[in-house]
Amino acid sequence: MAVELNHTIVHSRDNRESAAFLAHILDLEVGAEWGPFVPVATANGVTLDFATVPAESITTQHYAFLVSDDEFDAAFERIRARGITYYADPHLKQPGEINRHHGGRGLYFLDPAGHGMEIITRPYGNLG
Known part of the structure; x- marks a missing residue:
């Protein structure tokens, strides 16, 4: 079996809030809570299991999602409709802009726990 x-x-301050937030932006489903986790599954079978932890235990992480052009347009509209600040760069220095890296489009935004979320339409480098 391949790895x-x-x-x-x-980690999140509120597992349901964070799972629902990401699921809404990416048009995914929130799965059934099991134990301390609220899952959101991606199309390639990877599940993000949101867990509520004390705020001081949260270490900011980065999560990047490869989406189609149509999915990008739809997610971008949901981001703008909710008034979520988005950025062209991971350092959050270019608010209100998207990037055009690797011949595609991308943007960054923060989830309710402060994690950096990224959507891109083309993979970086030679991966895919």
């Missing part, structure tokens, strides 16, 4: 990423745990 695949199956799931990762995403």
Whole structure:
């Protein structure tokens, strides 16, 4: 069997809020809560399991999602409709802009726990 990423745990202040936030932006489903986790599964089978932890335990992480052009347009509209600040860069220095890296489009935004979320329409480098 080839090695695949199956799931990762995403620390949040409120697991339901963070899972619902990401699921809404990316037009994904929030799965059934199991134990301390609220899962959101991606199309390639990787599940983000949101877990509520004390705010001081949250270390900011980065999560990047490869989406189609149509999915980007739809997610971008949901981001703008909710008044979420978005950026062209991971250092959050270019607010209100998108990037055009690798011949595609990309942007960054923060989730309710402060994690850096990224959507891109073209993979970086030679990966895919």
